[in-house]
Amino acid sequence: MEPPKPSLRLLRQLSDRHVLGVLFEEPALTRAQIATRAGLSKPTVGESVRRLTEAGVVRDTGERTGGRGRAGTILDLVPDLGVALAVSIAPDGVRAEAVDVHGRVVSGATEGLVLPTTPDRLERVLPDVVARAAAAAPGAVRVAVVSAADPVDRASGALVHLPDAPFLVGDLSPVPLLTPLVDGEVVVDNDVNWAARAELAATGPDDGGSAGELAYLYLDRGLGCAVVADGVVLRGSRGLAGEVAHLVTTGPDGRAGTFTDVVAALGLREPGSTAVDTAAVLRLLEAGDGDAAAAATLDGLAVAVRGVLAAFVALTDPAVVVLGGVWGSHPAFVERVARHVEAMPRRVALRPPAVRDQPSLAGARQEALRRLREHVVTGSAAH
The missing domain is CATH 3.30.420.40 (ATPase, nucleotide binding domain)
Structure with a gap:
């Protein structure tokens, strides 16, 4: 018995995902360039671009290619797809970075900490730093991914204080603190786990x-x-x-x-x-x-x-x-x-590690970008 063939809707969604994947990595391309990079036919890309334009995700920039032959239309993602936040809660302080769908850091904010720090201090510092990074970012915050230098409860995302822990003295819950500042999900994990994920991606x-x-x-x-x-x-x-x-x-x-x-x-x-x-x-x-x-x-x-x-x-x-x-x-x-x-x-x-520059923040940033892009893909498929 032959396996069932994929539906036309599924094939269209896969084509749209491929086109978006190309534009995530390399903005401002023609249909022909997208087709080459995505490994799709020009008509398939043309239909995908039409659907994504109607969904408000892709736009005609108004620019045209020069040179011989037929001029190509330059396509890009719309500029207001939002940002994702990567947040680090570490002994040297709190840092928040906003990244756009292309993976570019578009804003940031930091504030130092006095060690050992306590939950009441972080309850003031953490939302303030995140709010400053979000306010300077071009667009709504779709997701926040938090790296914390403490154990993190898997169910709640709360930081857990263990005996002899040198950083946070007491328990803290970043999720309710940041949820009012984020349109979508707030994800929290331990800093070493994020560093390991960054290492996994880099090697x-x-x-x-x-x-x-x-x-x-x-x-x-x-x-x-x-x-x-x-x-x-x-x-x-x-x-x-x-x-x-x-x-x-x-x-x-x-x-x-x-x-x-x-x-x-x-x-x-x-x-x-x-x-x-x-x-x-x-x-x-x-x-x-x-x-x-x-x-x-x-x-x-x-x-x-x-x-x-x-x-x-x-x-x-x-x-x-x-x-x-x-x-x-x-x-x-x-x-x-x-x-x-x-x-x-x-x-x-x-x-030694391949990722040496703030590896935990790098891991959180990668996950924030992945979730932001998935938000764009699933949002376009809903139209």
Whole structure:
């Protein structure tokens, strides 16, 4: 029995999606150029452009191509399709960026934070920063995607305070704070999860990227991990997967202890805080093996990381582990951890991240753009 043929409506929707996909990536094209890039016939593109124009998504710019032959009409998306917001709630402050359907950052706003911060401070700062970015953007805000440096409850999108968390002291719910400022959905997830998604998009199969199997261990002022299996970030039933700070590992003199306690035992916590003293770790890395005391402390830290790696490598079997964060991605530390990983029964490839510039915000920005484009596609199909 032959499979059923797709309906004419479905074929038209697919053609429209292809045409929009071309114009998302490369604005201001002729019908012939769109047909070439989309792999569609000129008549099919012509019909699609007609439907999308009637739907108020595509417009004739009034410009024409020059040169020999018949002049071509320049087509583009209409300028008021709205924007998406990518928002970062991080120890260094709150940042919001508005991106248009072409992926261009068209406005932004930032404000610093005093650490450790509390929910009442963020309840004032977060909506203000987002409102400023939205007010400067050309069009309505269709979606907001939030990256937060704390665990995020999977059902509600609320930030969850865990013991010894160095950033937010208390619980916070970004969704009700931002919903009045956004026409559509507000999506919230942990910053390391967004960094892992950005890494997945930026790398190929040899780096665990398109293969969809990697772990992202974040080593900075905070400690976290994201595990990607079959291209999907594993969030856990409550969104608390990857919280490795309290994972039991090997401490000084071979004694077992939680990861965060081992960091404290090595004298690498900030004074009066549970945060890792990144400046101290970087000084040790600069001293390197030329300083016996520095080398011993770094080996102790690398052994603790090896214990963490051994736990989730045994459970999730990633193709590669990405070591992110200010000191985690330092070449000297990656090399040191790699030496200790050689002694593991099940070894795993290690590498620094491909995305280094605000990776969590980059991941949130990618998802915000994807959701904005999908809003345009589904909106055009509804007409």
